[in-house]
Amino acid sequence: MSEQPLSRVTLFVAAGLAAVLVVGVIVASQVLGGGTDETAPPSTSSGSSTRNGPLALAGVDAPDADAPECAKLVDSLPAKLPSKGKELARLPLADPAPPGAAAWAGDRGEPVVLRCGLPKPAQYAPTAQLRLVSKVNWLPVEGAGASTWYTVDRPVYVALTIPEDAGTGVVQEMSETIAKVLPAT
Template sequence: MSEQPLSRVTLFVAAGLAAVLVAGVIIASQVLGGSESDEAAPTTTTSQAPRTGPLALAGVDAPDANAPECAKLVGALPAKLPSKGDELARLPLADPAPPAAAAWAGDRGEPVVLRCGLPKPEHAPTESLREISSAISKVKWLLVEGEGASTWYTVDRPVYVALTIPDDAGTGVVQEMSETIAKVLPVT
């Protein structure tokens, strides 16, 4: 069978259909979604509403929360914590508040939460501990990183303390809390 060349009419019809298809795509994009020159629409982030009222904290397993060391620590906690040039104010906790717990935050954003009297944190023997030096002594912490926040656990005091810090809070929080813990709780 021999191949016959396409006729001029067939070529013009094919070119015309292609042009109509391209024109249809351009018109549809104009009608449904803008033009080629449009830039991506700016995204807006929704900020949290200003914080009002006491903060509700869920209870966690804290078998030593009523220990005298936790009472001493909670009584010595600062009213404010430094956070990247700002100050986080201590928040009232909603009833029923878990024992030996405290929280700090700004007007918006996630709070910093301290809990005292927790069980010994599980960690592999090869995990490295972080030492934060204070004017009094060093405090050894186990850092457990999470999504959006990290939790620091004291591992060298008579009670275990957990300090959960949002990623955007900076390092001033753990430094200030190391000072407070070093003053109040002896090294074990």
């Protein structure tokens, strides 16, 4: 079999098709929601554009998500959260929705995501810097573009992932709800 070098036209067409494929994958991941980095704190699917339909959340290790405490908390969560003078509305979750999870967002940007029943956070150590908000002890863990706050004084661990532009009203409102629903331990 004789090997002929590829023509310039063939190379340009191949490069163009590869570029279109990459752009298509990026657009599809933004529209349909992506997976999660298993080393990152519990997070969300993508959400930088206007939302249409339920939010898809990837499953995470949450061995106690089916606990009665998580069901009670999820049932008691507010329909709206304050965020820098605006309100974030609770979002419907796409099936199969992970148990013990909820999310809120405005028209644009990443959602706030709550997950109940997680294992003890790896960052929780005797020297960890906790923050007390409305009688709830939180362990804040900074991430790229968001922080995840873990409750560390309740019968189940709860994680609240908050985009950096959401403000402090989210933690305040969630602390008040958690303090009413889950007893301190």
